[in-house]
Amino acid sequence: DAMVIQNPRYQVTQFxxxxxxxxxxxxxxxxxxxxxxxxSQAPKLLFHYYDKDFNNEADTPDNFQSRRPxxxxxxxxxxxxxxGDAAMYLxxxxxxxxxxxxxxxxxxxxxxx
Amino acid sequence: QKEVEQDxxxxxxxxxxxxxxxxxxxxxxxxxxxWYRQYSRKGPELLMYTYSSGNKEDGRFTAQVDKSSKYxxxxxxxxxxxxxxxxxCAMTGMKTSYDKVIFGPGTSLSVIP
Numbered sequence: 001d002a003m004v005i006q007n008p009r010y011q012v013t014q015f016x017x018x019x020x021x022x023x024x025x026x027x028x029x030x031x032x033x034x035x036x037x038x039x040s041q042a043p044k045l046l047f048h049y050y051d052k053d054f055n056n057e058a059d060t061p062d063n064f065q066s067r068r069p070x071x072x073x074x075x076x077x078x079x080x081x082x083x084g085d086a087a088m089y090l091x092x093x094x095x096x097x098x099x100x101x102x103x104x105x106x107x108x109x110x111x112x113x
Numbered sequence: 114q115k116e117v118e119q120d121x122x123x124x125x126x127x128x129x130x131x132x133x134x135x136x137x138x139x140x141x142x143x144x145x146x147x148w149y150r151q152y153s154r155k156g157p158e159l160l161m162y163t164y165s166s167g168n169k170e171d172g173r174f175t176a177q178v179d180k181s182s183k184y185x186x187x188x189x190x191x192x193x194x195x196x197x198x199x200x201x202c203a204m205t206g207m208k209t210s211y212d213k214v215i216f217g218p219g220t221s222l223s224v225i226p
Contacts, residue, residue: 004156040121042201042216043157057213090156100145100205102214104156 003027004105006091012111013081021076021108023091031097032074034066035090037107043090049074050097078110086112116140119202119217128226132189136202136217139183143204143215146178148187151199151219160200161187192224 004025013019023032031050035043047056049068063085065077078085088109092102119136126132134148145164149157163169166180175188185204189196199219206212 040218042117042218045213048213092156098212100147100162100214101159104158106154106156 004091004093004103006089006105006108008108009106010109010111012113013078014113015083016080019078019081019110021078021089021091021110023074023076023105024072025074025091025093025103025105026072027093027095027103028071029093029095029103030071031094032068033092033094033102034064034074034076035092036085037088037090046076081110081112083112086110116215117202117204117217119220121218121220123221123223125223125225126192128192128194128224130192130224132192132196132222132224134187134189134200134202134220134222136185136204137183138185138204138215140204140206140215141180141183142206142212145205146176146185147203147205147214148174148176149201149203149216151201153198157201157216192222194224194226197223 007022033048034046037043046060068074088107090107091105094102117138147162148160150160151157161176163176166178169176173190177186199221201219202217203214205214
């Protein structure tokens with residue numbers, strides 16, 4: 001089945017220790033998104049890629065970076081995680097920009113000790 | 114004022130009840146309105162979307178948009194325990210150009226057998 005896969009599902013890191021979250025998709029979609037979702041809050045868009053074009057949200061901290069080496073994979077790098085970065089990180093894809101349906105992965109739950 | 118507001122619940126109803134979930138928003142530029150369902154430890158999945166004002170029905174689900182009041186609703190008829198999830202409303206502007214999707218924080222629903 002075509003899908004969005006995130007690894008790992010649970011990640012524990014130490015304060016200040018870099019961490020990388022992974023997302024892959026078999027949908028061959030052009031757009032990939034990273035969202036941060038804290039408990040009982042709306043998913044917050046961090047950035048998205050349209051093909052190789054990177055689009056950063058204005059309020060995304062510099063601590064968060066992303067890479068998309070090919071159509072299928074996208075990575076979220078948190079350079080120096082703080083306690084406030086503990087959250088669920090959701091990867092999503094859509095066929096094109098401006099369409100309404102996004103397909104989400106199951107998320108990676110990040111804990112910062 | 115947040116762009117999209119949603120009562121977080123939790124909402125608990127008996128099986129078979131009619132459920133009404135609601136969102137209000139402030140941005141009159143929103144044209145596309147969506148409802149996503151998020152099961153525990155999973156990513157959101159699209160349930161329904163509507164364009165502009167009006168109603169849309171899909172099985173037991175009816176989405177309603179009132180742009181004049183900036184108010185959207187999702188009705189679930191004959192609710193089932195399998196409907197227990199968090200329901201997030203989401204909305205965006207013009208479909209032909211990139212507008213990011215703004216999510217509400219979600220309403221947690223429990224349907225009790």
